Amino acid sequence: MAKIVVVGSYVVDLMSRTPHIPSAGETVLGGPFQMGPGGKGGNQAVAAARLNSNVTMVTKVGKDIFGNDAIQNFEQEGISTQYITRHPKEQTGTALIAVDNNSENMIVVSPGACGLITKQDVEAARSAFIESDIVLLQLETSIEAVKATIELAHELNKPVILNPAPYQEVTPDLLAKVTYITPNETEAKLLTGVEVTSESSAREAAKKLIATGVKTVIITLGKRGCFVYDGRDEGRLIDAYNVLAVDTTGAGDAFNGAFATYISSGYSLDEAIIRANAVGALAVTKVGTAIAMPYKDELESFLQDKVTSN
Ligand code: RIB
Secondary structure, three states, X not given: OOEEEEEOOOEEEEEEEOOXXXXXXXXXXOOOEEEEEEOHHHHHHHHHHHOOOEEEEEEEEXXXXXXXXXXXXXXXXOOEEEEEEEEOOOOEEEEEEEEOOOOOEEEEEEEEHHHHOOHHHHHOOHHHHHHOOEEEEOOOOXXXXXXXXXXXXXXXXXXXXXXXXXXXXXXXXHHOOOOEEOOEXXXXXXXXXXXXXXXXXXXXXXXXXXXXXXXXXXXXXXXXXXXXXXXXXXXXXXXXXXXXXXXXXXXXXXXXXXXXXXXXXXXXXHHHHHHHHHHHHHHXXXXXXXXXXXXXXXXXXXXXXXXXXX
């Protein structure tokens, strides 16, 4: 069983369906509203736990009802809450999400308490880091937490997956300590200046990232799959699975939680990505984020169906 430490955000997702994403100054009449656990860190932790990983979550929530819910939700998922701290004054974070008729989304995150995770909070989880096979983090918390996580994992010689979402600047000395980086096209452009529109531009962006010292680059390309490059050849595209998407929010989180699970369970790089692509595909067939993450048996029967239908 993969042992994973996730350092990241927990926020409550407040999601409305809408005919189209509103433009500046526009009010639209939305459809159904749904509230549930979210945040890129929390979603990735749930994705990994549902694939039977042993997950420890490091985050911060408020001393409010949403904070109580967070701890209850993580416990129900079998995720260790030992290193979830509660800020005395700041509220639990929230995300306002609009999902349109094409299943595309727009998100505004107010990190609240999880934007205030400190170096001490991360270092308090040292024993979980020591026990872990891999460390997974995003950029939806404070840069202080990001720095402390990468430094601690590096000190302990643990592989690190950085999902650079949402984009914040990360210094080159930190990037050089990252094992796997998983930007989408937008984040890849912000990190490298290269507009990723094709396989060759994905390769160009990936080469720039490898030059920073990152060991392996996986650029997620939505319906087109991923471009993977570890600096040893010219890199390759790995196809996505074709499914009927109803809500793409959290697809990247599903991918990252699954990738952490399988790359630390002994799967090859390509096999771990193929499985992560399948988990991302299954997640977009359901509405919601953490609650839409598939369980291991769903993944296995999806993959089995693909084998028998080929
Ligand atoms: O990646 C999707 C997540 O981004 C949502 O759950 C929302 O909380 C935002 O953090």
